[in-house]
Structure formats: structure tokens, C-alpha cells
Amino acid sequence: MSCRVKICGITNLADALAACEAGADALGFVFYEKSPRYVSPNVANDIVAQLPPFVVPVALFVDAEKSLIESVIGPSDRWMIQFHGDESEAECRSYQRQYLKVLRVKEGDDIANSVSQYPSASAILLDAYKKGVPGGTGETFNWSLIPTNLPKPIVLAGGLTPDNVAQAVAQVAPYAVDVSGGVEQSKGLKNNSKVTEFIAGAKRG
Numbered sequence: 001m002s003c004r005v006k007i008c009g010i011t012n013l014a015d016a017l018a019a020c021e022a023g024a025d026a027l028g029f030v031f032y033e034k035s036p037r038y039v040s041p042n043v044a045n046d047i048v049a050q051l052p053p054f055v056v057p058v059a060l061f062v063d064a065e066k067s068l069i070e071s072v073i074g075p076s077d078r079w080m081i082q083f084h085g086d087e088s089e090a091e092c093r094s095y096q097r098q099y100l101k102v103l104r105v106k107e108g109d110d111i112a113n114s115v116s117q118y119p120s121a122s123a124i125l126l127d128a129y130k131k132g133v134p135g136g137t138g139e140t141f142n143w144s145l146i147p148t149n150l151p152k153p154i155v156l157a158g159g160l161t162p163d164n165v166a167q168a169v170a171q172v173a174p175y176a177v178d179v180s181g182g183v184e185q186s187k188g189l190k191n192n193s194k195v196t197e198f199i200a201g202a203k204r205g
């Protein structure tokens with residue numbers, strides 16, 4: 001089965017539709033105000049209402065207040081949630097939506113044990129750990145730390161680009177890959193050629 005692709009950090013309709021046209025399976029929207037890729041709930045929901053069928057919008061939060069999460073996911077049943085902070089399994093589960101739990105990986109981590117803490121997750125997104133930066137680091141991590149027999153689908157993220165994604169897919173065999181900075185022309189704006197190249201590389205790998 002070919003690897004799915006999530007394009008993260010979407011801030012405008014043109015980039016969203018271009019990513020769908022290029023074959024993206026999911027689009028990520030960042031609801032973390034300190035991020036240069038932040039998008040407001042109203043703008044994001046307006047974009048989501050115009051997405052073609054079979055594309056999953058993913059709402060990304062970092063230890064957000066319940067009121068913010070509900071204001072984003074309330075208007076559309078289509079939203080999946082990405083918990084990118086230190087949220088507990090009980091909190092993630094409480095929204096009764098499909099969700100990705102992010103684990104930020106560094107040397108010495110017991111990934112299998114961390115994955116086992118989130119039995120209700122639809123998938124686990126593995127991203128690079130960088131002190132003081134919750135995500136969108138543009139950095140890879142040591143993919144050989146990922147065990148091969150994890151009980152959840154894995155979404156591989158962190159520093160992926162059109163140049164390294166095929167190798168990443170070949171080595172890790174993830175369920176999906178996720179990219180933000182590697183397909184941008186500037187922070188928050190996508191480069192459509194890079195998005196197309198990235199998706200082709202992921203499907204090839």
C-alpha cells in the first residue's frame with residue numbers, strides 16, 4: 001500500500017487546493033498562536049468547507065484550552081485532531097474524534113512504551129525533539145530508533161523534504177509522512193512544485 005501524505009502548516013485556500021490537486025491525503029492547520037504558521041479557527045473552517053471529498057483536515061494543538069479546541073472542531077465533523085504537546089490519553093480521548101498523538105523523539109527514548117500510553121490514538125506521529133520548540137523544527141531524528149513492531153500506524157515527521165522522503169519511506173515504512181517546512185517557499189506559504197515533488201517521492205519510496 002502506498003504511503004499517505006499529510007501537508008502541514010496550511011494557512012490559505014490556494015495552498016490547500018493545490019496540495020489536494022497534487023494528491024495530499026491530509027492537510028494540517030496549526031492552532032498555536034506562537035507559530036508563524038498559525039491560522040485562525042474562522043479562516044481554517046472556511047478552507048475546510050471548500051476541500052474536496054476524501055481529504056482529511058487535521059487540527060494541530062499544543063496543550064490548548066478545551067474552549068479553543070471546541071471552537072475549531074465544532075463547525076465540521078471532518079476534523080481529526082493532532083495533539084502536539086504533553087496532553088494525556090484521557091484528554092485526547094475526551095473529544096471523541098480520531099486523533100494523532102505526537103511523540104517528539106530523542107536518543108534514549110523508549111518509543112514502544114510511549115506509544116503504549118495512547119491506546120485510543122488513531123496513529124502516532126513521530127517528530128524530532130528540539131528543546132524549547134514544540135514542532136515544525138525542520139530537523140530529522142534518528143529513524144533507526146523506531147521499533148519495527150509498533151501496535152499503531154506511524155506518521156513520520158521532522159525535517160522531511162522532496163530529497164529525503166523516498167529514503168525515509170523505504171527505511172521506516174511508515175503509514176504516512178508529514179511535512180511542513182520542507183515544502184515551503186517562506187514560513188506559512190507552500191511551494192507547489194515542492195509539494196508535488198514531495199508527494200511523488202513519498203509514493204515512490
Ligand SMILES: O=C(O)c1ccccc1NCC(=O)[C@H](O)[C@H](O)COP(=O)(O)O
Binds near residue numbers: 136139
Ligand atoms: O509548524 C509549526 O510552527 C508548529 C508549531 C508548534 C507545533 C507544531 C508545529 N508544526 C508541526 C508540523 O508542521 C509537523 O507536524 C511536523 O512537526 C513537521 O514539521 P517540519 O519538520 O517542518 O516538516
